[in-house]
Amino acid sequence: MKKTNKSAMSLAFPLDLQYFAEATLQDLLQARSEKHDRMGAILETAKADNNRDLTNEEEQEFDSLESEMIDLDNKIAAREKREKRENTVAARAATIQNHNPAPYRPSAVFGGNPTQPEPKNDHGFASxxxxxxxxxxxxxxxxxxxxxxxxxxxxxxxxxxxxxxxxxxxxxxxxxxxxxxxxxxxxxxxxxxxxxxxxxxxxxxxxxxxxxxxxxxxxxxxxxxxPALDQGTKGVFGGVEVTWIGEGEEKPDTSGSLKEVxxxxxxxxxxxxxxxxxxxxxxxxxxxxxxxxxxxxxxxxxxxxxxxxxxxxPTGVVGAAGSLAVKRSTANTVTYDDIVQVLAYLLPDSASSSIWVANQSIMPDLVKLKDPAGNYIFIQGNATKGIPATLMGIPIRFTGKTPAKGQKGDLVLVDLSYYLIKxxxxxxxxxxxxxxxxxxxxxxxxxxxxxxKPWVISPLTLEDGSTKVSPYVVLDIPTA
Incomplete structure (x- = not known):
């Protein structure tokens, strides 16, 4: 029997089993699309002809196409499931064969997967x-x-x-x-x-x-x-002065000043x-x-x-020239007022990208923090829920890498995107x-x-001309 060409196969008759065995997923999707288009054409022809009913031949062809569409839907779903399994097995092959990794392939085996990254040279060493x-x-x-x-x-x-x-x-x-x-x-x-x-x-x-x-x-x-910011007296926007100018008036000099890090x-x-x-x-x-x-x-x-x-x-943020030191209210402890003051000196744009870095030794003080109404502000509700990951809605990390309790820097609020690492x-x-x-x-x-080194080399002044802020705010010892 002569093999039927797929593209020339009549849409009015079901595709044979041999076609389905040889067809790719793309072939099946294309066949379904063509059958759908043919069904639409039959309906449009009848509608254009005075909106008449389908003829017996048209209705027979339409029903046949609809049956084939359902059959194709099932075959496409089965083929997609099979290819998904094949892709999953292929992706796991390298990890299963630790001592005999799968050969590098510049492109995916079964289609649909991204190109594999080129393997890096290990010079023959396993680890x-x-x-x-x-x-x-x-x-x-x-x-x-x-x-x-x-x-x-x-x-x-x-x-x-x-x-x-x-x-x-x-x-x-x-x-x-x-x-x-x-x-x-x-x-x-x-x-x-x-x-x-x-x-x-x-x-x-x-x-x-x-x-x-x-x-x-x-x-x-x-x-x-x-380049580092040298603000001077021109506001928080990098030493640039903005002035409203009347019609015909002379434009002022608005040059900025930059220093270097x-x-x-x-x-x-x-x-x-x-x-x-x-x-x-x-x-x-x-x-x-x-x-x-x-x-x-x-x-x-x-x-x-x-x-x-x-x-x-490196130069750390705790002693940096661009940091702001906030004097604590009581020696050797951290209070609610201290936290509020530290937060108040944070650069406003850093609120969503900052982090508290707290020495482990101040954890008892934070756990017992209360607001003026006597409510616990760090651990709320059931204490069995564990230590929260945020303080005042900002992430907090406990560590032993900063000064111990009572020293300058036992609590720091910092936006580290303003810290440069070379x-x-x-x-x-x-x-x-x-x-x-x-x-x-x-x-x-x-x-x-x-x-x-810190990127900001001195505290910044907000647009009001008086409020000092910084992306690095450090809790200091009390005023002498």
Missing amino acids: LGEFINAVRFGDSKGRLAEVPVGQGEGGGYKVPDAFRAQILPSQVLNQWSMGTGGEGGFAVPTEFRPDVLMISPEAAIVRSRATVIPAGEEAPDTKITM SLQPHEVAATTVVTDKLLRNWSAADSFIRSLLTKAMMAAEDIAFLTGNGTNK DGSGPYIAASEHVYFKQNKTVIKAFWNVDG
Whole structure:
């Protein structure tokens, strides 16, 4: 029997089973659309002919088409369900076969799926733990010979792209390198970003909310200068004076004044000591090392971004020139009045993007806060509901990275989008057996370059000409 051409097949008769077996989902959708159009044409023909009833032939064809439409609806639903299952199985294939990942495909297999991202180079290492093991004990497979050698101070091997974000967030993934032998380090590959030493965005207080300037491919540690607001006496809008002008009158000079903020990435390092026995079992050491380094590096950045003094490190918001310090009403405690005053000095535009950063030691004071009417304002209703995630409707994070209770900065209200972070080169990883050679232990060091500074360099004056505000408001000690 001669095979029927799909496009030429009459719509007046049901499509055969062979057609349905060979047809794609798009073919079925197209056939349904054509049948629908034919049914509409039959009705329009009768309507145009003095709005007559359908002839016997037309009515027979219309009923046949309607039956086929119902059949097509069922087949389309079944085909969509089947393709959805196929796509789901295909998406899970790579995770099910951890040691035998599915081959990279530039486009989806079954259609409808987005193009797969190009895999990142891991230079043949299964994890960051195996990479560090090779750095420390050597690599019999010769994979390190394929890793580019760094040209900067200390040399080393560039960290494969697959591992970069496993140490620091994506903004810091630049030129990793690890020096050779016990003194240098090897740069970590990029392919292992999602699951090795990656800092959770919600775990880091400042970085996930700040304005981050990437390192760049060339000269990542070079100082960068950004314009900063120098308000003067012209109001909150960047030193620009706005004047209403009468007809024919001379226009006044409305030039603004700008200062600059310079950021120079500084080197910072985190070290940990592990036994050689653990390190040789790289699969077991992997998560242990990643957890230690990640938490230490995250804490180091947050402490510097919040309280750093700017000497060979970032400048924190607590002591920044652009912050506003609010004197507390009573020493060594936080009161309702203190919170209201801090909120009153926040830049109005920052109300929806700010966050309270509170030292853990002031939690008892906040839990027991009462308004003038004696109502608890932090924990309302049943205390078994737990500690709220907001204070005065603004998110709050408790931490040990700020000054303790009673000191300046134990409570800070800050809009971190007005904080600049400049990433430099790194992270780098080095492993040395020399320090604890007799104890069969290895020192692992992760080091990177970063700087951070507040963008606003002095408190701002609102349009009323007197009210001072800032995106960084700090609770201070009482007036002497």
